[in-house]
Amino acid sequence: MLKRFFIVLAIGLAVPHLSAQVNVQLEALKRLKGIDLDATPAIKKVVLDLLEASSGQAAFVEIVRDFKLRGHEAELLRYAQGHPNDSTGVEAIRLLLNDEGLKLIRAAIDGEHAADTVAVLANALAPEAEPVLLRLARDQKKPLALRAIAVSGLAKTKTGAKELLTAAKAGRLPADLNFAAGNALRGARWKNLRSQAAKLFPPPQGLGQALPPLAKLVAMKGDMANGEKIFFRPQSTCATCHQVNGRGIDFGPKLSGIGTKLGREALLLSILDPNAGIPFGYEAWLLKTKNGAEALGIITSQTDDELTLKLPGGISIAYKTSEIAKRTQLPISIMPPGLQATMTPQELVDMITYLQSLKQAKP
Numbered sequence: 001m002l003k004r005f006f007i008v009l010a011i012g013l014a015v016p017h018l019s020a021q022v023n024v025q026l027e028a029l030k031r032l033k034g035i036d037l038d039a040t041p042a043i044k045k046v047v048l049d050l051l052e053a054s055s056g057q058a059a060f061v062e063i064v065r066d067f068k069l070r071g072h073e074a075e076l077l078r079y080a081q082g083h084p085n086d087s088t089g090v091e092a093i094r095l096l097l098n099d100e101g102l103k104l105i106r107a108a109i110d111g112e113h114a115a116d117t118v119a120v121l122a123n124a125l126a127p128e129a130e131p132v133l134l135r136l137a138r139d140q141k142k143p144l145a146l147r148a149i150a151v152s153g154l155a156k157t158k159t160g161a162k163e164l165l166t167a168a169k170a171g172r173l174p175a176d177l178n179f180a181a182g183n184a185l186r187g188a189r190w191k192n193l194r195s196q197a198a199k200l201f202p203p204p205q206g207l208g209q210a211l212p213p214l215a216k217l218v219a220m221k222g223d224m225a226n227g228e229k230i231f232f233r234p235q236s237t238c239a240t241c242h243q244v245n246g247r248g249i250d251f252g253p254k255l256s257g258i259g260t261k262l263g264r265e266a267l268l269l270s271i272l273d274p275n276a277g278i279p280f281g282y283e284a285w286l287l288k289t290k291n292g293a294e295a296l297g298i299i300t301s302q303t304d305d306e307l308t309l310k311l312p313g314g315i316s317i318a319y320k321t322s323e324i325a326k327r328t329q330l331p332i333s334i335m336p337p338g339l340q341a342t343m344t345p346q347e348l349v350d351m352i353t354y355l356q357s358l359k360q361a362k363p
Contacts, residue, residue, distance in 0.1 A: 058088040065095055073101050081113045083176075084120035093120045097128035109136060109146075118146055122153020129153070130160045138167065140174050144331070148180035148276055155184035161193050168200050176331070179204075179273035187213050204272055204338075206345045214272070217345065218265050222353025230351040235342050241312060241335065244358060249314045251298070252335060253279050259358040266351050271340055274333040283310065284334035287319060288326040295319075298334065 047067055061079055064072050076092045076286045082337045083089030096105060108117040109132070118136065121129050133150040138141060156159035164181055167173040173181060182201025188194050203210045211217065231238045232247070239248035245256050262270065269276055280282075287295045287309060297309040300316060307324065312334065340348050 055338055057272055061088050061092045061095070065091060073104055076101075077104050077108060077117075080120045081108070081116040084116045085123065089120050090123050093124050093129075095187075097124070097126050102128070102132065106132060109142075114142075114146055115149070117246060118149045118153075122149050124153075124154070124158050127157075127159060130157070130163060130254075133160065134163050134167065137164075137175065137177060138172060138333075140176075144176055144276055147174075147177060151177055151180045152184050155181070155188055158190055158193070161185055161188050161190065165196050165200065167192065172198065176275055180276065182271075183214050184187075204340055206340045206343055211272075211340060211345050211348070214265065214268060215349075217268055217349060217352075220346070220349045222349040222351075224350070224353045224357050226347070227352065227354025228352035230343055230347050231354055236351070237339065237342070251310060251312055251314045253282060255355060256358055257360055259356045260360070262355075264352060264356055267355050271348070271352075272337075274335040274337055275331075278333045282334065284330040284332060286328045286330055287324055289319065289323050290325045296330075296334070 045327060047063065047069075051063050051069070051072075054063065055075065056079065060072075061076065063069065064076060073096055080089045080092040080096070083092070087170060093105070096102070104119060105117060108114065111117075118133075121133060123154050133154050137147045137150040139147070139153065151164065154164050164173065164185060168181060178201055182197060182203070185197030185201065186194060188197065203213075205211065212220075230236055231244070241252040242248050243250050243254045243256070258267070266277075270306060282298055284296060287297075287307075291297075295309055295311065295317065297311040297317075299307060300310045301308045303321075304362055305321055306318055307327075308316050308318045343351065
């Protein structure tokens with residue numbers, strides 16, 4: 001076998017282009033999985049040279065895995081963060097599910113690549129990842145969107161789903177995760193866990209009807225013209241906070257081009273669980289003034305002397321900084337939950353179809 005390897009290696013070295021040479025050598029290496037590299041110094045050198053040449057590529061992960069190499073945890077993590085939804089990215093994070101690797105992962109969850117780290121960890125479907133995901137889900141200091149990804153990952157495995165249900169029954173799962181946990185667990189493939197989830201997290205209602213699961217809503221066909229009517233009718237209240245091409249009230253984000261920014265599932269989630277993704281610049285603030293008054297709205301400008309708060313309905317009020325006793329950023333969206341209760345499931349899908357059609361703002 002070693003003789004055959006060196007023959008293939010020699011052919012690889014004769015190939016003029018580095019990428020082709022590396023590919024030939026990698027094919028040769030696949031026949032030597034599990035070999036004791038310390039007992040074969042010549043092959044070990046080739047392996048380490050190939051490892052260096054394939055840095056940042058899928059082959060790097062494969063070589064580390066096949067030859068059980070140590071000391072490459074940081075690069076494995078970088079690769080996993082860069083490919084959170086790819087098979088090789090998941091393989092990279094699974095290689096880190098040991099004491100040393102988990103330390104790196106926990107540190108990364110507190111860093112700038114937290115979202116990618118949690119996403120790939122949630123895709124790992126590994127028991128070793130579940131304590132990290134559960135701890136994150138329960139940490140209310142972390143962003144809700146990050147914790148929702150952790151919940152989704154836990155619900156993909158039977159043990160993780162059980163842990164979520166146990167935490168929820170014991171009151172240890174934060175209430176702001178009820179939608180994410182319910183949506184994930186009601187779709188779990190274990191019947192007994194699904195039934196428990198349905199009791200703990202009843203599905204959202206739409207005009208007295210239980211809404212279908214999110215995946216079914218995404219797949220339903222909608223009527224764009226009727227969706228426009230639903231959006232602008234008074235009982236839906238959408239146009240009391242949002243504008244589409246100048247129509248409606250300028251308070252929340254303008255939706256004239258929302259179809260290019262959010263997909264169908266994301267649009268549904270923005271209505272069913274508005275706290276899951278609060279747009280930058282539209283955070284809710286509660287002001288308390290020294291004379292005892294309170295105001296809730298969005299801060300649109302501020303200087304050392306003055307702060308302007310836009311209230312629901314579009315009215316802006318300027319407050320002198322000296323008048324403000326306290327201001328608090330709220331962890332919830334200023335958009336109220338439960339808007340789907342004003343429409344049937346089909347009307348909700350129609351409205352989403354309309355919003356998805358808004359690709360470009362009209363002059």
